[in-house]
Amino acid sequence: MLRLSLPMRIIVFAALILYVLIVVTPFGMVFMNSFKNMREIYQRPFSLPEIFRFENYERAWTSARLGQAYLNSIFVTSTSIAGILIVSSMLAFMLSRFRFRFRKLLYMYIIMGLALPARLAIIPIYVILTRMGLVDTHLGLIIVYIATGISFATFLLKRFMDDIPKELEESAVIDGATPRTIFFRIALPLTAPGMVVVGLVNFVSVWNDFFFPFIIITNRARYTMPLAISGFFGEFSNRWDLIAAALSLGVIPIMIIFFFFSKYFITGMTQGALK
Amino acid sequence: MRFVGLENFRSIFFGSFGAEFRNALGNSFYFFILNSFFELVVAFFIAVFLTSRIWGRRFFQTMVYLPNVISMVLVGFIWAMMLNPQWGLVNQLLRNVGLQNLTRVWLGEADTALTTIVMVNIWRNIGFYILVFVASILNVDPELMDAAYIDGASNWRVIRHILFPLVVPSFQTLLILIFIWSFNIFDIVYALGGIQGSPFRTTDVLGTLFYRTAFGGLGSSAQDYGLGAAIVVVVFLMVIPLSMVYAYLLEKRRGG
Numbered sequence: 001m002l003r004l005s006l007p008m009r010i011i012v013f014a015a016l017i018l019y020v021l022i023v024v025t026p027f028g029m030v031f032m033n034s035f036k037n038m039r040e041i042y043q044r045p046f047s048l049p050e051i052f053r054f055e056n057y058e059r060a061w062t063s064a065r066l067g068q069a070y071l072n073s074i075f076v077t078s079t080s081i082a083g084i085l086i087v088s089s090m091l092a093f094m095l096s097r098f099r100f101r102f103r104k105l106l107y108m109y110i111i112m113g114l115a116l117p118a119r120l121a122i123i124p125i126y127v128i129l130t131r132m133g134l135v136d137t138h139l140g141l142i143i144v145y146i147a148t149g150i151s152f153a154t155f156l157l158k159r160f161m162d163d164i165p166k167e168l169e170e171s172a173v174i175d176g177a178t179p180r181t182i183f184f185r186i187a188l189p190l191t192a193p194g195m196v197v198v199g200l201v202n203f204v205s206v207w208n209d210f211f212f213p214f215i216i217i218t219n220r221a222r223y224t225m226p227l228a229i230s231g232f233f234g235e236f237s238n239r240w241d242l243i244a245a246a247l248s249l250g251v252i253p254i255m256i257i258f259f260f261f262s263k264y265f266i267t268g269m270t271q272g273a274l275k
Numbered sequence: 276m277r278f279v280g281l282e283n284f285r286s287i288f289f290g291s292f293g294a295e296f297r298n299a300l301g302n303s304f305y306f307f308i309l310n311s312f313f314e315l316v317v318a319f320f321i322a323v324f325l326t327s328r329i330w331g332r333r334f335f336q337t338m339v340y341l342p343n344v345i346s347m348v349l350v351g352f353i354w355a356m357m358l359n360p361q362w363g364l365v366n367q368l369l370r371n372v373g374l375q376n377l378t379r380v381w382l383g384e385a386d387t388a389l390t391t392i393v394m395v396n397i398w399r400n401i402g403f404y405i406l407v408f409v410a411s412i413l414n415v416d417p418e419l420m421d422a423a424y425i426d427g428a429s430n431w432r433v434i435r436h437i438l439f440p441l442v443v444p445s446f447q448t449l450l451i452l453i454f455i456w457s458f459n460i461f462d463i464v465y466a467l468g469g470i471q472g473s474p475f476r477t478t479d480v481l482g483t484l485f486y487r488t489a490f491g492g493l494g495s496s497a498q499d500y501g502l503g504a505a506i507v508v509v510v511f512l513m514v515i516p517l518s519m520v521y522a523y524l525l526e527k528r529r530g531g
Contacts, residue, residue, distance in 0.1 A: 208346035
């Protein structure tokens, strides 16, 4: 830990406060403007709203169909995360606990996907989904997310499973445990923290993803959150009051979740990304 | 579908499409250069301060990461409001502190649009890099630094000779990630420059060019999977060796 002199500490502290202001101001501005009307936005963009016009929220919510979009996003995100966890935990268990031919190769193949963006494969993905009749469906989207999430999840869960002491497993085997009981009774409970990290990381990436829904989904009724707001932005391009309300509705729930779980988010992202 | 041999690759490198491709490639490279500077160099120094003895360290670490959990397109739209030439906060602020002549149509002028978009991108992503550096600085043995201070080392020397060498591995891996991600940027340019890379293609990147080519440029041109695929193959060839190095580095470090 760096030791700073008092004046230096004050300078650094002030700089960090300025940094926080740069982070917070855009959100604050959107939130303020979401209660104003157009005249107020143009004439007094700095000030607090004269009165809180909640009707902006009402209109944004209904015309952008945010209710539907929220349900869609919740469905797609939770199903994808569940799928990723199921597939990856089993895969990680195999890779960590069994010795078989091409194990190393399989593992390298999986973790090569860690840094390789799936969007590079969008043309084949799109062609395959078309042939399977899954274009413009949530299932198509979910399959893509599960496939792209496996790399990171398997990588992380395998590390957690590698850290489980061998003795624990050996004594379980002596007591007559099958690989199945070892998986459910030992491996899964002991990797729970890893599962939380995988869940959060994928929550952020799937929930926020714009590219895949943008290409795969065309029916408005199936829009996810970012797509719905983006469509709304295009349609109401000069109604900044409504856009601000729609943006607030998109941003605030995620922020609340973030502040609740910030500790997990931060340790998860950083230790997950590279350790 | 018709087999055209290397025809698509010829179009990419030569002719009128070639010019467009080089423009987009150049802009993606610009993204990479600015991203690397801010997300590695600036982020490292912010991380150094975030790990020093300072009030409210936890609070700052949380706030730094905040924009990272917001969808990139939403970040784009939020900044579209901030940068609105008439009432956006950025120009208002400049006017209010008497810097009238610095006000710009940030996203509408050819010489500022791309840099503005890159900076918005950095605004959202830098928190991740800062926190990775924070994590690796916290891994540095405190006794090493204590010993250095006892020997009378200055802060600058501690940063240069202890912290920096010990976080070099993070620099390597992050540089690879920045390279790969820079050439896959799409959302933020779509949100702020549009699918045509406005104004006048100055913000066009490989992601938007690819989208226009493969999936149709919203009416301006026919869709051409083959040509689009050729663009992706070029990006793929640039990116795949690096992602192999990345996977290798992660595994090697685990072993050591």
